[in-house]
Amino acid sequence: MKTQITYKNGDATAPISPKNKVIVHICNDIGAWGKGFVLAISKRWREPEKKYKEWYKSKQDFELGEVQFVQVEPDLWVANLIGQNKIYKDKDGNPPIRYEAVLSGLEKLTQFALENNATVHMPRIGCGLAGGTWDKIEPLIEATLLANEVEVTVYDF
Numbered sequence: 001m002k003t004q005i006t007y008k009n010g011d012a013t014a015p016i017s018p019k020n021k022v023i024v025h026i027c028n029d030i031g032a033w034g035k036g037f038v039l040a041i042s043k044r045w046r047e048p049e050k051k052y053k054e055w056y057k058s059k060q061d062f063e064l065g066e067v068q069f070v071q072v073e074p075d076l077w078v079a080n081l082i083g084q085n086k087i088y089k090d091k092d093g094n095p096p097i098r099y100e101a102v103l104s105g106l107e108k109l110t111q112f113a114l115e116n117n118a119t120v121h122m123p124r125i126g127c128g129l130a131g132g133t134w135d136k137i138e139p140l141i142e143a144t145l146l147a148n149e150v151e152v153t154v155y156d157f
Contacts, residue, residue, distance in 0.1 A: 007153075010157070011040070012122055020077075021075060024067075024122045025078070026084050029062070041078060045078065051070045081105035082101060096130050107144050
């Protein structure tokens with residue numbers, strides 16, 4: 001049976017699954033946290049923002065395509081995926097999203113989900129402030145998570 005994305009209306013910071021859960025979202029590569037979905041994360045837990053800023057300051061593997069997993073509850077992690085170059089369009093008008101970095105991060109997320117028997121939950125990642133489009137993000141999810149039969153739920157708020 002081919003795994004498919006489950007779409008539902010709701011809050012991606014309140015995922016429902018009997019298994020372990022990972023909430024993934026897109027971060028920028030300049031250490032800035034404060035707009036978009038991260039505000040909903042910070043409203044529920046302090047750790048993801050704190051760990052992201054510590055990671056940025058450390059410069060340890062803080063680069064496009066990397067992912068930081070922050071445990072916020074016994075069965076729940078937040079995945080800070082660096083898939084956005086800076087925060088504004090570049091001089092050529094390209095949005096900050098970097099699809100190849102998102103793909104690389106989703107590959108790491110797939111491994112983590114398989115190792116931790118976890119389901120993956122997200123808003124429409126990369127489609128807000130990062131300026132990406134879902135028709136480009138969805139195939140990346142299919143090629144990584146779904147190809148490895150990881151359950152994915154996408155929440156529309």
